[in-house]
Amino acid sequence: MALDTIDAAAKRGVLAVQEYALLSARALSDIFRRPFYRDDIYMQADIIGVGSLPIVILTGFFLGGVLALQSASTLQQFGAAAFTGQLVSFSMIKEIGPVVTALMVSGRNASGMASELGSMIVTEQIDAMRALGTDPLKKLVMPRIVATVVMLFFLVIISDAVGIAGGGFVSVFMLGQDSSQYFHTCYQSLQYPDILQGLVKPIFFGFIIATIGCFYGMKTRGGTQGVGRSTTQAVVWSSILIIATDFMISRTMIGIFGR
Amino acid sequence: MNEVGINAAPNATTSPAPSSPAAEPVVVFDDVSVGFERKPVLENISFQVRPGEMRILLGPAGVGKSVLLKLTNGLIRPDSGRIFVFGKEISAMREEDLFELRGDIGTVFQEGALFDSLTVRDNVGYRLMEEHLPEEEVTARATEALRFVELEQTLNKFPSELSGGMRRRVAIARAIVTNPKLVLYDSPTGGLDPITSTTIIELVMKQRDVSHTSSIVVTHRIQDAFVLAMHHFNPTTKQMELLPPHQIDPNTSFLMLHQGRLVFDGTTKELVHSDDPFIEEYIS
Numbered sequence: 001m002a003l004d005t006i007d008a009a010a011k012r013g014v015l016a017v018q019e020y021a022l023l024s025a026r027a028l029s030d031i032f033r034r035p036f037y038r039d040d041i042y043m044q045a046d047i048i049g050v051g052s053l054p055i056v057i058l059t060g061f062f063l064g065g066v067l068a069l070q071s072a073s074t075l076q077q078f079g080a081a082a083f084t085g086q087l088v089s090f091s092m093i094k095e096i097g098p099v100v101t102a103l104m105v106s107g108r109n110a111s112g113m114a115s116e117l118g119s120m121i122v123t124e125q126i127d128a129m130r131a132l133g134t135d136p137l138k139k140l141v142m143p144r145i146v147a148t149v150v151m152l153f154f155l156v157i158i159s160d161a162v163g164i165a166g167g168g169f170v171s172v173f174m175l176g177q178d179s180s181q182y183f184h185t186c187y188q189s190l191q192y193p194d195i196l197q198g199l200v201k202p203i204f205f206g207f208i209i210a211t212i213g214c215f216y217g218m219k220t221r222g223g224t225q226g227v228g229r230s231t232t233q234a235v236v237w238s239s240i241l242i243i244a245t246d247f248m249i250s251r252t253m254i255g256i257f258g259r
Numbered sequence: 260m261n262e263v264g265i266n267a268a269p270n271a272t273t274s275p276a277p278s279s280p281a282a283e284p285v286v287v288f289d290d291v292s293v294g295f296e297r298k299p300v301l302e303n304i305s306f307q308v309r310p311g312e313m314r315i316l317l318g319p320a321g322v323g324k325s326v327l328l329k330l331t332n333g334l335i336r337p338d339s340g341r342i343f344v345f346g347k348e349i350s351a352m353r354e355e356d357l358f359e360l361r362g363d364i365g366t367v368f369q370e371g372a373l374f375d376s377l378t379v380r381d382n383v384g385y386r387l388m389e390e391h392l393p394e395e396e397v398t399a400r401a402t403e404a405l406r407f408v409e410l411e412q413t414l415n416k417f418p419s420e421l422s423g424g425m426r427r428r429v430a431i432a433r434a435i436v437t438n439p440k441l442v443l444y445d446s447p448t449g450g451l452d453p454i455t456s457t458t459i460i461e462l463v464m465k466q467r468d469v470s471h472t473s474s475i476v477v478t479h480r481i482q483d484a485f486v487l488a489m490h491h492f493n494p495t496t497k498q499m500e501l502l503p504p505h506q507i508d509p510n511t512s513f514l515m516l517h518q519g520r521l522v523f524d525g526t527t528k529e530l531v532h533s534d535d536p537f538i539e540e541y542i543s
Contacts, residue, residue, distance in 0.1 A: 035389075123370065123372060123375070124368045124369070124370065124372035125372050125373075125374055125375070127329070127334055127368065127372065128366070128368055128372035128373075128374070129374075130334055130358075130361070131332055131334060131361055131364070131366040131368075132361070132366075132385055132386050132389070132433075133358045133359065133361045133362045133386060133389065134358065134385075134389055135354070135355070135358055
């Protein structure tokens with residue numbers, strides 16, 4: 001009995017991975033096939049990118065601020081408080097900016113995608129779309145993937161900039177540090193591999209957010225309760241995958257560039 | 260029900276009946292079976308729909324009527340058997356090719372399945388917009404289709420602002436806006452009050468008798484089925500009228516599902532005279 005349960009669960013898991021891979025591959029290949037839903041991409045970019053801007057700015061600012069506070073108090077013990085800017089910019093650009101922005105966007109948009117597509121599934125709107133001759137993967141999934149990948153890239157840049165500014169605000173106005181010293185150390189020690197690492201991550205994270213959100217939305221079963229379940233699973237799995245992928249990208253980049 | 264006429268009415272419609280036994284069938288099911296999670300839903304289903312013909316699919320709730328409709332437009336693939344639509348074997352077609360074929364099939368879903376974030380105009384004109392037709396043409400054709408269902412005043416409303424019956428009528432307008440050769444109705448009167456049901460049935464009849472479109476009508480309401488078989492739509496008076504005594508619509512015939520199998524495929528006359536205990540009980 002227990003073996004049967006494990007067997008069934010394993011099969012479900014393998015099937016889910018297969019379905020996810022197929023959905024992602026088909027949606028990606030749709031980018032190169034007509035019709036190209038440009039208007040839908042712009043609309044999704046507005047919802048995902050512009051809509052997420054306030055939370056990204058707020059979280060970025062306070063994260064930069066708290067980083068400055070914490071690192072300054074530690075660095076002070078070694079008489080190295082002058083390096084606060086370097087620590088803030090390093091942390092924001094390489095790790096915290098991409099990961100926290102992706103998690104915020106995931107919480108807001110992976111859930112939104114799963115609930116929107118899930119509702120369309122349970123009310124037969126997806127079937128209606130197919131019956132009307134439209135490929136739902138092309139019309140609904142592909143624009144969300146393109147919009148999330150592109151917009152998350154820019155949201156992370158904004159988050160990094162606002163985070164450094166937040167760290168600067170705390171360093172100058174609360175810790176009494178010199179502003180030119182803070183911003184000088186911020187960029188002085190940065191190298192191209194650091195920037196590259198910070199810009200590669202959002203591309204992967206954006207893809208994860210959109211494909212996981214759409215995948216759970218498209219496989220929704222069981223009415224409104226099913227929609228709720230899909231929404232939760234989308235946020236949980238996209239968050240886990242973002243952090244796991246972050247580790248793998250960091251390891252790979254450190255392996256390649258040595259930093 | 261036993262008063263149902265026994266002769267087909269050759270002059271029931273305003274123009275000659277377009278169907279003829281020699282014409283190539285619009286839909287062919289050839290020994291089709293399908294199941295979900297190892298449980299058979301439909302087994303060894305075979306039937307045909309000829310041009311201009313209306314097949315009324317009867318059966319108790321949960322017997323697989325909606326599944327059969329979804330098989331017809333390729334939304335579900337059969338486990339075995341072959342399905343032909345307009346002479347093409349859709350059970351062997353790729354999904355991308357099916358999208359094109361579905362342009363000639365109109366589908367009215369059980370609950371309407373209107374896009375709730377689009378206006379009535381955009382719902383009805385959805386397929387036209389996907390074909391990138393000019394906005395003016397989309398509006399004109401959507402208005403024309405809405406006029407057919409007498410709802411042209413709802414053009415700029417959202418589905419949530421309409422009643423259940425109105426949503427069902429908009430779904431019919433969306434299905435017929437491109438003048439499809441085949442229309443699939445999935446319980447078009449399900450969950451509606453008797454007066455609204457009659458309005459919907461009248462629209463289904465109008466599409467059959469005015470446009471001579473082939474159709475499959477899924478219903479579990481036997482009264483709706485017999486109204487369709489015993490009435491015709493008069494375009495002059497713009498109303499449905501009872502056929503003369505002992506006459507039935509020649510283009511309307513019946514299919515009945517029971518426990519996943521097709522237990523009846525025949526005319527109205529054959530249905531009412533069937534001595535199958537299940538059919539007798541169902542139509543009594």
